[in-house]
Amino acid sequence: MKLVSAQDFDLRREVEYGSPEQNEAVKEIVQAIKMEGDTALLRYTEKFDGMKLEASGLRVTKEELQAAYDVVEPSFVTAIQAAAANIRAFHTRQKRNSWMDLQPDGSLLGQIIRPLKRVGVYVPGGKAAYPSSVLMNVIPAQVAGVPEIVMVTPPATGGRAGIDPYILVAAAEAGVHEIYRVGGAQAIAALAYGTDTIRPVDKICGPGNIYVALAKREVYGVVDIDSIAGPSEIAVLADDSANPAYVAADLLSQAEHDEMASAILVTPSEAFAKACQAEVERQLAALPRKAIAGASIERYGAIILVDSVEAGIDVVNQLAPEHFELIVENPMGYLGRVENAGAIFLGPYSSEPVGDYFAGPNHIIPTNGTARFSSPVDVDDFIKKSSVIYYSKDALLENGATIMELARREGLEGHARAIEVRLQQEGKAGNEHG
């Protein structure tokens, strides 16, 4: 793991937007689903997933869901239930009420907060199918009160209709209402435009490969989409009070995600930097995913030496990392200085996996420096707001002339007249105020 100076380091990486051929292929698939519905959906499922289905076989049945519980270990069910309960509790604290403001003149202003009506969650197939991601995408929607949560996930390729039982159990525990065995760009298009079998949704979220990402971009506007995540990142700011073995393990847990992942240590202590460097080497050698983690550490890993913990925080604010561990004496005393970080882990026992799986906050967090302006997934991502204005006659008579002046200043006479016609008929002509 290389030592670098803060000035020489730039975490930002180019985001992959797909080749022209991939873009073209996705446009064609989306168009076909829009025009042909289920017919195209079944055709692409046979083509890409190697599975010949009828429309009636797309939806996962209650019996299949029950069968999944019979396959997985009881300890897994208990673990997923405990995680789901924590995630639900944390997100429940984010819920907001509609509100209104009653004025003495009888007017009422307010904001109505409602859940989205129908949400689609994409879950990748194969090795990228993570039960924890199902919880993190679905539970905020469920807590928001979304009455229809739909999951799509590709069937195992090669003609098996099965879906990973761990994914099915996680979906059931999180509160998914409908599950369909479709994947890829065709699943995204089906969620956006609807088919005879799958009714359209208002928002699509969840990770996927490049075809899924491009399809989400293609249908954006017809439906809402979540943001497209870049490679995962961690920055750890640690001083001599930290245990190098803990910090090294946390850096490696990030690095094992994929070769593009980034693990960065920021420290004011050269002794700690060296101890940590040695621990990373030692632990990496024994890691099952050492090829991936090693490549990540080699390319995107770094140790940045700084003058003080405060200077380290400045570096972290520049990086705006997805995950930030602050393992120093009295970490709480520095929290107010942390401006840009998606999730902040404080102290020696708040290892990142605690948040990835269990504690309650969401693990879908802005990457690639976007924590400067965006936020982890939460209940707000599954609500919509409407403004409400009930203006009383008194309020209109009182303020009508001011409103007309502002409208006329912008050359919008029709706007002024919508007020004037009322002032005239309610017995108070506009020009008495003008």
Next chain:
Amino acid sequence: MKLVSAQDFDLRREVEYGSPEQNEAVKEIVQAIKMEGDTALLRYTEKFDGMKLEASGLRVTKEELQAAYDVVEPSFVTAIQAAAANIRAFHTRQKRNSWMDLQPDGSLLGQIIRPLKRVGVYVPGGKAAYPSSVLMNVIPAQVAGVPEIVMVTPPATGGRAGIDPYILVAAAEAGVHEIYRVGGAQAIAALAYGTDTIRPVDKICGPGNIYVALAKREVYGVVDIDSIAGPSEIAVLADDSANPAYVAADLLSQAEHDEMASAILVTPSEAFAKACQAEVERQLAALPRKAIAGASIERYGAIILVDSVEAGIDVVNQLAPEHFELIVENPMGYLGRVENAGAIFLGPYSSEPVGDYFAGPNHIIPTNGTARFSSPVDVDDFIKKSSVIYYSKDALLENGATIMELARREGLEGHARAIEVRLQQEGKAGNEHG
């Protein structure tokens, strides 16, 4: 104004994304600003706005701002101050606190809510410069606590350095901190990448022409952007208790915006429909912008007859209009049924211009059916959230085994080991729990 059935009506319209030539031109401008900074910014300002400036002349001075107050009518200043106070009051009610949840085991979970650091607001030049839009874009950012709000607006073309004094007064009253006389794609690029004169921002908002819209799309990811608004819309649901003259005036106030604007009346009363139709004709003839309003009514206006107010609400929910006026007896009794509408105006005195200019809620509202999943601009658009996890030793010892089980189920052994190394060293090996 034509009568149509609900089934035959579709409000959705294709959104303009610019020609390939416009896209190409914008990419070139953005790239030039990114590479050359102020040099390119001054070159494009001369080319597109016909104004030769030095870098030191880009920023609007305090003296210019003061001079604007000497030009505008005192009644305008009073009106803009009253509107600003209402908008500020409404948005202040949306502010949220950071929060934390303290657990009996000593753990702490929470969400930190912070304003964005620096926000750029684009204000179009010429006739599209609306002081009310300045208030509606800037005040939510100011209420959120954004410490640096930057406005850019093109100078008058043809070598005059001046900016509309009404815009300057609105900016000052809203709380803008810096103003630069630059516009177009070059202004957006300068805000996103920064130049020697204009430091980069975290988010860009505000309306603009097609070049501005394309530039915002181009820099999205480097900074956050607001959504791109489509043509404005109103749907009015009125029964026989409504005054046809009021409703017609409200429909026309929307139609006068632009030829693409849409004004729709939904009513259960054929008599009211006919009376309103006649009123629209009568009032349209006397409207200064009758060419625009007439074209809008002709192309996108409609009266939809329904069986009942409830059936009318169903139609409105399908339309998901930007503005919705509900002018029926006891409008409050129907509010709970309104699922999709950006802003809801209740009763005879809540004419849309009340909300456009004055009452307090934002007038930047989702268009083109996107109220199904998005919301008016508010304080939430100018904040970012960070999750906080402080896990206690007790909490880790208690839950470590569960976290390891979930990590290993996903094949992420490095995640499990980050927990295990702690359990081992803190005197409780992972396998005692496994």
